[in-house]
Amino acid sequence: MPEGDTIHRAAATLQRAIGGQIVTRFESVLPKLTRVDADAPLRGRTVDRVEARGKHLLIWFSGDLVLRTHMRMNGSWHIYRPGERWQRPHRDMRLVIETAAMHAVAFTVPVAEFVTSRELANHDVVAELGPDPLSDNFNAEEAIERIQAHGDVEITDVLLDQRVIAGIGNVFKSEVLFEGGVHPETRVDALSDARLAELVDIARRQLAANVVETMPRFGRRTTGRMAIAEGLWVYGRGGRPCRRCGTPITFARQGLGARPTYWCPRCQTA
Numbered sequence: 508m509p510e511g512d513t514i515h516r517a518a519a520t521l522q523r524a525i526g527g528q529i530v531t532r533f534e535s536v537l538p539k540l541t542r543v544d545a546d547a548p549l550r551g552r553t554v555d556r557v558e559a560r561g562k563h564l565l566i567w568f569s570g571d572l573v574l575r576t577h578m579r580m581n582g583s584w585h586i587y588r589p590g591e592r593w594q595r596p597h598r599d600m601r602l603v604i605e606t607a608a609m610h611a612v613a614f615t616v617p618v619a620e621f622v623t624s625r626e627l628a629n630h631d632v633v634a635e636l637g638p639d640p641l642s643d644n645f646n647a648e649e650a651i652e653r654i655q656a657h658g659d660v661e662i663t664d665v666l667l668d669q670r671v672i673a674g675i676g677n678v679f680k681s682e683v684l685f686e687g688g689v690h691p692e693t694r695v696d697a698l699s700d701a702r703l704a705e706l707v708d709i710a711r712r713q714l715a716a717n718v719v720e721t722m723p724r725f726g727r728r729t730t731g732r733m734a735i736a737e738g739l740w741v742y743g744r745g746g747r748p749c750r751r752c753g754t755p756i757t758f759a760r761q762g763l764g765a766r767p768t769y770w771c772p773r774c775q776t777a
């Protein structure tokens with residue numbers, strides 16, 4: 508499931524593959540994109556930079572054009588050399604950006620649109636993003652203040668709110684709360700400043716540890732352990748023993764959209 512770590516990793520990979528290169532061909536099955544390409548062709552533009560903001564991936568082209576994609580649950584970006592066989596079926600292709608040396612292919616991205624830099628600055632879902640723990644100018648104090656603005660909400664929902672802190676999804680939500688020893692149903696106003704600062708710091712550390720290039724091969728990990736089966740503290744481990752105390756991990760669908768939450772009823776009491 509793509510969360511902030513996945514998107515930042517994809518942005519870094521795309522930047523290395525096509526950043527600074529000239530687009531030789533563009534193709535898409537999405538009419539919204541092909542219309543823009545027909546009016547103001549992508550071919551001949553330079554890929555100025557590729558950037559992640561929270562779970563949004565932004566590709567900046569010369570001539571003030573930005574491609575915004577969001578992967579939601581199943582989308583992914585792949586990089587191929589010209590002629591190389593794709594690892595997903597052609598019917599899953601949504602758009603292709605070709606340069607002389609590398610082709611970037613987006614598969615099943617549910618959100619893809621071209622915007623100008625000005626439209627992006629006024630774009631609700633992007634402009635309203637909270638601080639991104641993976642960005643260079645991450646402001647932890649601002650993230651804490653934004654969390655505290657939702658005092659009567661359960662911490663599990665606040666961590667998922669991209670306007671509060673950007674990039675955390677279901678997996679990291681459960682993992683951060685476990686490491687912080689915080690029960691997912693705790694209301695924000697029951698948590699001290701120090702406790703919130705600790706949660707934000709854990710989120711930043713866990714996300715950052717998963718941005719490194721080799722991670723997809725070994726799976727996401729928050730425990731620091733190398734074995735694939737031991738990568739996560741609680742997520743996906745309902746009914747299995749807690750890695751710290753042995754108590755069976757609890758699982759519930761809760762909060763907005765009834766998304767799954769995992770926690771240890773003994774370690775997470777705050």
Ligand SMILES: [Zn+2]
Nearest residue numbers: 749752771774
């Ligand atoms: Zn435990």
